[in-house]
Amino acid sequence: MIDRLAVNPLLRVLANQRETIPPIWLMRQAGRYLPEYRAIRSQVNDFLDLCLNAKWAADITLQPVHRFGFDAAILFSDILMVPYALGQHLTFIEGEGPRLNALNDLAGLKRLRREIDDEKLAPVYEAIARVRQDLSPAVALLGFCGAPWTVATYMVAGCGTADQLPARLFAYRHPEAFTQLIDVLVEASVHYLVRQFDAGVDAVQIFDTWAGVLPADEFRRWCIMPTARLIAKVRAQVPRARIIGFPRGGGTELGRYLDGVAVNVVGLDWTVELDFARDHVQTRVPIQGNLDPVVLLSGGAALDCAIDSILEAFLPRPFIFNLGHGVLPDTPISHVERMINRVRKIPACG
Ligand code: CP3
Numbered sequence: 001m002i003d004r005l006a007v008n009p010l011l012r013v014l015a016n017q018r019e020t021i022p023p024i025w026l027m028r029q030a031g032r033y034l035p036e037y038r039a040i041r042s043q044v045n046d047f048l049d050l051c052l053n054a055k056w057a058a059d060i061t062l063q064p065v066h067r068f069g070f071d072a073a074i075l076f077s078d079i080l081m082v083p084y085a086l087g088q089h090l091t092f093i094e095g096e097g098p099r100l101n102a103l104n105d106l107a108g109l110k111r112l113r114r115e116i117d118d119e120k121l122a123p124v125y126e127a128i129a130r131v132r133q134d135l136s137p138a139v140a141l142l143g144f145c146g147a148p149w150t151v152a153t154y155m156v157a158g159c160g161t162a163d164q165l166p167a168r169l170f171a172y173r174h175p176e177a178f179t180q181l182i183d184v185l186v187e188a189s190v191h192y193l194v195r196q197f198d199a200g201v202d203a204v205q206i207f208d209t210w211a212g213v214l215p216a217d218e219f220r221r222w223c224i225m226p227t228a229r230l231i232a233k234v235r236a237q238v239p240r241a242r243i244i245g246f247p248r249g250g251g252t253e254l255g256r257y258l259d260g261v262a263v264n265v266v267g268l269d270w271t272v273e274l275d276f277a278r279d280h281v282q283t284r285v286p287i288q289g290n291l292d293p294v295v296l297l298s299g300g301a302a303l304d305c306a307i308d309s310i311l312e313a314f315l316p317r318p319f320i321f322n323l324g325h326g327v328l329p330d331t332p333i334s335h336v337e338r339m340i341n342r343v344r345k346i347p348a349c350g
């Protein structure tokens with residue numbers, strides 16, 4: 001048995017240890033900015049078909065690790081696999097995004113399964129097992145799910161929206177029905193994450209991409225409390241589960257998020273001010289983040305300067321280098337390489 005902590009920097013940070021060179025991975029590190037991803041992507045119309053093909057999903061998961069030597073691989077899949085496994089119709093339209101049959105009334109809620117159909121997710125679990133086999137013990141394998149609130153916003157609207165208005169309206173107009181939907185999502189996500197741990201992930205990230213659109217009380221009700229329950233229930237079945245929370249836009253409510261939600265690491269979006277994060281967040285829990293994806297797209301002196309500020313603020317305590325949200329599709333590969341070298345203090349050649 002290899003001592004994974006001895007060889008794996010990301011697992012050490014999850015265990016609250018500090019690294020001199022921080023581990024690094026990026027949200028959406030597998031995706032359209034990579035030519036090797038686009039080569040596989042062009043073979044299917046619907047992105048969902050990639051997620052449902054265990055070999056492709058495993059290969060794509062490994063692509064950025066092979067190319068850049070990241071410290072973590074994140075399972076290539078999507079947060080909308082949960083509604084898919086609850087029986088909601090799902091397709092992805094190229095260049096537009098996901099389409100579901102909008103669940104905007106009580107009848108729609110009744111048609112939803114109460115539990116995940118695990119057969120539909122079998123390729124996801126198989127992809128995890130495949131990646132695990134091929135991955136060096138020095139690289140962490142991350143699973144994930146969407147937080148109940150963020151997943152619900154897509155289920156209610158049937159697509160991505162600028163302001164999550166359909167779900168916010170539904171939650172105000174039909175609080176009991178919305179509670180039922182959130183409860184179904186908590187249970188489904190517990191099951192999904194436990195199965196991901198069984199299949200071989202080292203840790204999971206809970207993406208609450210749309211946490212920031214809610215007033216503080218609603219944030220507590222629909223983000224903090226359901227995520228707290230989700231985590232407690234996962235830990236009841238997998239006591240050593242390591243969990244990264246990503247409440248994007250949590251802002252001034254981050255302290256309350258940490259009061260309620262027992263994460264091992266909190267992911268910060270790019271708007272969180274560095275001194276605030278260092279003094280009020282990193283004193284409580286290791287942090288992950290939070291380079292602006294737009295500065296990575298930009299490159300140049302602005303990129304170098306932003307990286308240095310983050311390292312200066314966060315290196316003294318346990319820290320995982322990441323973006324504040326996903327890699328943008330037009331990001332040049334050379335900018336990613338430049339960023340990794342700067343974080344790892346590898347001198348530029350040529
Ligand atoms: O981080 C990773 O590399 C792992 C893979 C991953 C994807 N989606 C792949 C994907 C992860 C962790 C997600 C999570 C996800 N999916 C979130 C939460 C995090 C975030 O980015 O906000 C959300 C809100 C979704 C829902 C979703 N999936 C949308 C709104 C879209 C369309 C917009 C877009 O970026 O294309 C997707 C599609 C999607 N998920 C793609 C990828 C690589 C692009 C599909 C394609 O290649 O056509």
